[in-house]
Amino acid sequence: MKVKVVKKVLDANDRIAEENRKLFDQHKIFVINLMSSPGAGKTSLVEQTIKAIKNKYKIAVIEGDIQDTYDADRIAKLKIPVVQINTGGACHIDGNMIREALPSFDLNKIDLLIVENVGNLVCPAEFKIGENIKVMLLSTPEGADKPAKYPLMFQESAALLINKMDLISYVDFDLKKARHDSLSLNKKLKIFEVSCKTAAGLEAWIAWLTQRIDEFKK
Amino acid sequence: MKVKVVKKVLDANDRIAEENRKLFDQHKIFVINLMSSPGAGKTSLVEQTIKAIKNKYKIAVIEGDIQDTYDADRIAKLKIPVVQINTGGACHIDGNMIREALPSFDLNKIDLLIVENVGNLVCPAEFKIGENIKVMLLSTPEGADKPAKYPLMFQESAALLINKMDLISYVDFDLKKARHDSLSLNKKLKIFEVSCKTAAGLEAWIAWLTQRIDEFKK
Numbered sequence: 365m366k367v368k369v370v371k372k373v374l375d376a377n378d379r380i381a382e383e384n385r386k387l388f389d390q391h392k393i394f395v396i397n398l399m400s401s402p403g404a405g406k407t408s409l410v411e412q413t414i415k416a417i418k419n420k421y422k423i424a425v426i427e428g429d430i431q432d433t434y435d436a437d438r439i440a441k442l443k444i445p446v447v448q449i450n451t452g453g454a455c456h457i458d459g460n461m462i463r464e465a466l467p468s469f470d471l472n473k474i475d476l477l478i479v480e481n482v483g484n485l486v487c488p489a490e491f492k493i494g495e496n497i498k499v500m501l502l503s504t505p506e507g508a509d510k511p512a513k514y515p516l517m518f519q520e521s522a523a524l525l526i527n528k529m530d531l532i533s534y535v536d537f538d539l540k541k542a543r544h545d546s547l548s549l550n551k552k553l554k555i556f557e558v559s560c561k562t563a564a565g566l567e568a569w570i571a572w573l574t575q576r577i578d579e580f581k582k
Numbered sequence: 583m584k585v586k587v588v589k590k591v592l593d594a595n596d597r598i599a600e601e602n603r604k605l606f607d608q609h610k611i612f613v614i615n616l617m618s619s620p621g622a623g624k625t626s627l628v629e630q631t632i633k634a635i636k637n638k639y640k641i642a643v644i645e646g647d648i649q650d651t652y653d654a655d656r657i658a659k660l661k662i663p664v665v666q667i668n669t670g671g672a673c674h675i676d677g678n679m680i681r682e683a684l685p686s687f688d689l690n691k692i693d694l695l696i697v698e699n700v701g702n703l704v705c706p707a708e709f710k711i712g713e714n715i716k717v718m719l720l721s722t723p724e725g726a727d728k729p730a731k732y733p734l735m736f737q738e739s740a741a742l743l744i745n746k747m748d749l750i751s752y753v754d755f756d757l758k759k760a761r762h763d764s765l766s767l768n769k770k771l772k773i774f775e776v777s778c779k780t781a782a783g784l785e786a787w788i789a790w791l792t793q794r795i796d797e798f799k800k
Contacts, residue, residue: 401620402703402732403724430704432730453734455673455704483731484702485620486648486673505723505746506621512650513701514620516671528723534752536779561754 377491380459384466384494391471394577395479397457397495399517401510402483404503405527407435408560410478414442416570421475421577426465428457428482435480445469456487462494476577485510489517496580497522502546504528504537511545518549523556525569530559595709598677602684602712609689612795613697615675615713617735619728620701622721623745625653626778628696632660634788639693639795644683646675646700653698663687674705680712694795703728707735714798715740720764722746722755729763736764740794741772743787748777 388395400406407427414423424445427436436448447468449461457479469477479495481488489498500521502510505528511518518524524546532539539557546553554572558565606613618624625645632641642663645654654666665686667679675697687695697713699706707716718739720728723746729736736742742764750757757775764771772790776783 401701401724402728403619403721429731431733432727434727434730453704453708455702482704483619484673484704486671486700486702487705490671503621503723505721505749506619509650509652510620512652513647515649531723531749531752534749 377459381492381494384462392581393474393477394580395477395495397479397493397498399481399488400501401485404501405560406480412560412566422473423476424469424474426479455484456491457481458491459493485514489520499523501525501527504532505535508538508542515549518546523554525556525558527560529557530562595677599710599712602680610799611692611695612798613695613713615697615711615716617699617706618719619703622719623778624698630778630784640691641694642687642692644697673702674709675699676709677711703732707738717741719743719745722750723753726756726760733767736767743774743776745778747775748780
């Protein structure tokens with residue numbers, strides 16, 4: 365019974381996500397669905413990415429949180445259009461939440477839409493929102509056992525940013541194991557070792573992302 | 583519609599949790615529902631707690647993970663009865679999963695049952711399992727904005743362990759804000775500052791927990 369209900373919800377969500385996707389294609393908007401555990405550094409990555417490429421692309425951001433507007437306030441300081449989705453109890457963003465947020469934007473003035481999902485390694489990976497790519501962060505203090513424990517997100521993502529590399533000498537993080545287990549789940553996964561705090565390693569991420577956006581917009 | 587379905591699921595879960603509770607009461611088993619983000623240190627806390635009080639109480643553990651048996655393997659090394667629940671896609675443990683795990687234990691030989699929930703700051707707080715208390719960890723690398731963003735877990739917990747205090751000088755964690763915002767949500771919340779890695783600060787947690795168990799078993 366429970367499985368059936370869940371399947372129905374996911375099927376309905378997929379249809380809405382496809383409609384969102386059509387709308388994004390019409391407007392040539394490249395969409396990133398950004399996911400991670402709470403506190404892994406999603407908002408810091410969004411800030412760093414905006415700073416690096418805001419002169420090249422028109423960027424907009426959707427922030428997903430159970431409640432509050434902390435992250436949206438951080439992004440608004442960068443003079444970027446941002447909408448906060450408060451999911452209430454829901455532990456993920458779904459296609460319908462995105463659909464309802466879109467009228468707040470001028471879609472003709474967006475090249476790149478970054479959707480920062482609710483901090484959660486499980487459910488966000490199950491719900492499509494109309495994205496081009498899913499991108500995830502894993503921070504070194506979380507430990508290298510996460511690919512084995514939360515495989516779906518690693519399987520669904522196009523890129524994995526191993527964040528908080530500045531802390532690696534203070535925590536027990538087996539980088540080799542994290543890389544190996546992630547690639548075992550998804551051999552196409554592009555992995556970047558970064559620190560969103562110091563900006564170390566972000567050039568490679570920016571170069572890869574820029575190439576993806578440019579190919580899409582051709 | 584969605585809200586109705588969710589409410590039905592939660593109501594059904596509450597009934598099963600109550601049945602679990604009756605069974606635990608009959609056997610005088612004190613039950614902890616342990617929750618946090620992925621990688622905040624739940625298993626390390628379970629290990630440290632076992633080491634500290636295994637001579638005083640008969641302890642058993644239920645490990646909840648989407649998949650794999652990493653954490654159960656760690657606990658089994660301490661010669662403690664342990665059952666792994668693999669939730670499949672589910673991002674939390676519910677009352678029925680606990681009910682189905684219980685026949686694996688001899689309930690007459692347990693004083694303290696620790697249930698390590700799936701790493702997730704959202705949904706585990708919504709599903710009762712028949713616990714005496716909910717306990718949560720927040721690790722310093724996650725940041726002090728978590729009470730504001732994930733209020734329910736802070737509201738539902740009897741104790742909050744602020745973990746990875748050994749990293750506090752390397753991360754931007756506003757301890758005062760974390761304490762203040764947590765207590766604003768739940769003024770009865772008992773807060774411990776600990777490092778499960780170095781064992782610093784754990785005596786206070788152990789003393790508090792021991793007192794709770796002894797009062798229950800009186």
